[in-house]
Amino acid sequence: CSGCELNCQLINRFHENAPQMHESKIISLVDGVEKQFDFLITTTPTQIDGKEYLIILIKDISAQKRKQALERIFFHDIINLAGSLNGIIKLVTSQQSKEIFDKYLPASLRLSGELMDEINSQRDISLAEVGELAIKNEWVNSIQVISHVEEMLTYYKESKDKQIRIDEQFEDVEFISDKRILERILLNMGKNALESSTTGEYILLECKKENGTVTFSVYNSKPIEPEIQSRVFHRSFSTKGTNRGLGTYSMKLLGEGFLGGKVWFKSHPQEGTRFFLSLPA
Template sequence: MTYLSFMNKNYNPLEQQSNDEILKTRLKIQNTDYIRDIINGLPYITAILNSYRQVIFSNETLLQQLNISSIDEVIGLRPGEVIHCVNSNKEEGGCGASENCKVCGVFLSILQAQKTKGKSQYECRIKAMHDGMEIAFDYLATSNPIIWENEEFIIFSLTDISSEKRRKALEKTFFHDIINKAGSLQGFIQLIQSVSDIETIQKYTHLASDISQELISEILSQRQLIAAENNELAISIERVESISIMSSLIREISNQKISQNIQVIMDEKSTSEYIHTDINLLRRVLLNMLKNAVEASEKGDFVIISGELSNSRYVFKVHNSKFISKDIQLQIFQRSFSTKGMNRGLGTYSMKLFVENYLNGKVHFESNELNGTTFYVELPYFETV
């Protein structure tokens, strides 16, 4: 079900219950032993919400897992505000008011429970701010409606499924891709062993070498992602030239199977500049952008990479002619979201993680039906003599 199917025509995200009413209800729940004991006995983040989605009461697990010292800090807040979701302060109405909230599993779970009067569960991907950094979480949001003393409430819980989602992503993408590439490599080695013609052997050897390089790249990419998420990634800053990076990436992507019948070119207006960055991380990010653009394109399409100085930053751009629908746009950069199927979705997430947490840059995109889609990587530029 979608956001629109839940919406009441009178829904107003700005509407909230008064503090006096919230405190009065909280005291009643706090003084009702069986409710307090049941909620506190649950091993996952749990809160009782009023009909305005505000927290009336929470369990000890919520306070412990979110490092909150007192329940007073969360009373009257909405779930996204409690967990410091990056979208919860975009609009005046807070959690539930931004465009991103329309595809949020937390929000949809609560709305569905309120509408159907039954239990509702949604997986949700949340980016939260902690110590000045964005942290990605995967939760299972569960909402159970109850009536207590003639008032409607929601028993709301969050179960952290991040480890499960990451394990499935490893199994679905990393191990699957590694096995496929290893199988291809084995096949070419067997072909090399079966032929005696020198020219054919050289051809197969070259192809086998390309596959082995891709295999190593896949392994290193996964290792870098794990290190980055654990704040353990070591980077090596060096002086690199922009045009040469883009040219080498065009050669690399053009030799891959996914680029058949797609023309990957560099904008002739691109400017040559020297930037200080980690070339391996930058190449990985830009190659990922190119792969996404190529995979979204059709036979005969162009994918254009470019780079130029803008406001003391060097900006790389990757453009393709296809439009990304609004519901997908709202979920790009979330850890487990992918248009390529279940249990995938590390591409755009890792791009943002590497660039913004390690290269001191910024990643963003634009997409509309008239101009197609452009992804941007902005890096700091320091003029050198």
């Protein structure tokens, strides 16, 4: 494609005289599911019979990069959450005041819940990437699922001074899926929408059933820049700085690779952004 890192790098390397090394990401369809590869590319210019050639060595470093990304993001988030929780506990124990205890108990419960959720999330992604994530299908209800997701989103610090709305036309649908994995995907969508929103704005949780599928969607008003849209589902890609990036990647990995659905998004400067998850119903 026009944004292919490998293609752009090779074009640039053709005019250099010394061997060069760089990394490149490529997405391929494997058994109908998108799979991401990381390659270490070594290019060496040479001449044969007066013609210029570029010798290209490609090494698959996907496992190494996957491990690095998981560990980097995991430790970053865990340290932040554990540090905040530790700070609150120290404050409560040092003050020995019932008023302080009552004030900070809800925050400590929220942080401990986020800490457990983060650990479980990283575990699920690690298992999913090697195809070992166990799926437990059961009858689930769309209203119950989204109500739990809405409640969980209110615990995240990103929800401060923002509204989480459920669409008035949200459809009540019964279908079979893995409830825990489904809620994790929708939580990632919701958290991503909250992170993209500013104070006073809202995100919208939606659901509709048509043509034998149930489609969940999460809306926020911020558009995604056209030049980065093709990389939204790349592992470790993020617009939020370093040590981020598994949220959108895991949506695709879990939703398509394990729930048998389809994950995509639409974004427009005047209309904002919607992430979708469509599942058999």
